[in-house]
Each structure stands twice: as C-alpha cells, then as structure tokens.
C-alpha cells in the first residue's frame with residue numbers, strides 16, 4: 001500500500017502524530033503550512049465562519065497513492081481551515097483516513113464538515129481517528145498514533 005501522510009500543525013502535536021503514523025505505514029510525509037502563524041482569535045474566527053486560509057505551495061496531486069492519511073487539529077468543532085484548503089485543492093486517491101487531534105471536544109462535526117467538502121468526489125473515508133492532545137505528552141501521542149496506524153495497516 002502506497003500511503004502519504006499529510007498534516008497541519010500549529011502547536012506541534014500533529015507533527016508527532018503524523019511522523020508516528022508515517023513511520024508505521026512506511027509512508028511519505030507532507031506538511032501543510034500557512035504563510036505565517038495565525039493567532040488564536042483568527043484561527044477560531046476562520047474556522048467557525050468557514051473563511052479560507054491560505055497555505056504555502058505544496059504537493060497537491062496524490063492520485064497515484066492508495067491512501068492519504070490527513071492529520072488535522074480541530075478548531076471550533078471543525079477541521080482546521082488550512083486542512084480544508086488542502087482538501088479543496090488536492091487531487092486525492094479514493095481512500096482517505098482522518099486523524100483529528102482535539103482538546104477533548106467531540107469530532108462528529110469535524111467529520112461531517114469533511115464529508116461535506118468531499119461531496120461529489122469519489123473518495124471514501126476509510127477510518128476516522130481521534131487523539132486528545134490536552135495534557136498529552138509525546139509518549140501518549142505516539143502510542144495513540146501507532147494504534148491508529150495499526151488499524152489502517154490491518155485494513
């Protein structure tokens with residue numbers, strides 16, 4: 001299985017999560033980056049009001065992969081907007097897995113929002129993972145990310 005792990009992080013947790021999943025799957029890693037570091041109110045506002053956040057130029061054609069694993073933080077109950085920009089612009093394979101990191105809140109709304117963005121495209125969400133990063137140390141993040149990667153590897 002040729003997999004790519006694509007992630008966005010603002011505070012570093014998804015760097016650990018994405019790296020762990022990529023190592024476990026033998027996948028390449030790609031980082032979504034914004035031109036600057038957005039501040040908290042801007043992050044919350046853009047997420048809540050569905051404002052597009054600009055991302056730096058990156059690889060967008062993933063059509064020759066079997067699976068893309070997208071690792072994103074949740075902001076205001078939805079996937080962080082830089083991840084949404086990626087979802088809108090990327091050419092994805094048929095299989096997409098989502099790993100959401102949270103501060104302990106629910107992920108249902110984020111999953112629904114992602115499905116809405118993918119509407120009309122031939123993409124199946126094969127797995128949705130959830131990692132609470134509130135008070136999480138690196139070991140905890142690695143353990144949770146490894147467990148998610150094992151779920152993906154076992155199909």
Ligand SMILES: Cc1cc2nc3c(=O)[nH]c(=O)nc-3n(C[C@H](O)[C@H](O)[C@H](O)COP(=O)(O)O)c2cc1C
Nearest residue numbers: 009010011012013014075076077101102103104105
């Ligand atoms: C603007 C903002 C909004 C957030 N909204 C939520 C939320 O609705 N639900 C939740 O569980 N966590 C929320 N969080 C917490 C983040 O999801 C959490 O800190 C995330 O795992 C950080 O990932 P990172 O370190 O890779 O940037 C929010 C954080 C920020 C900065």
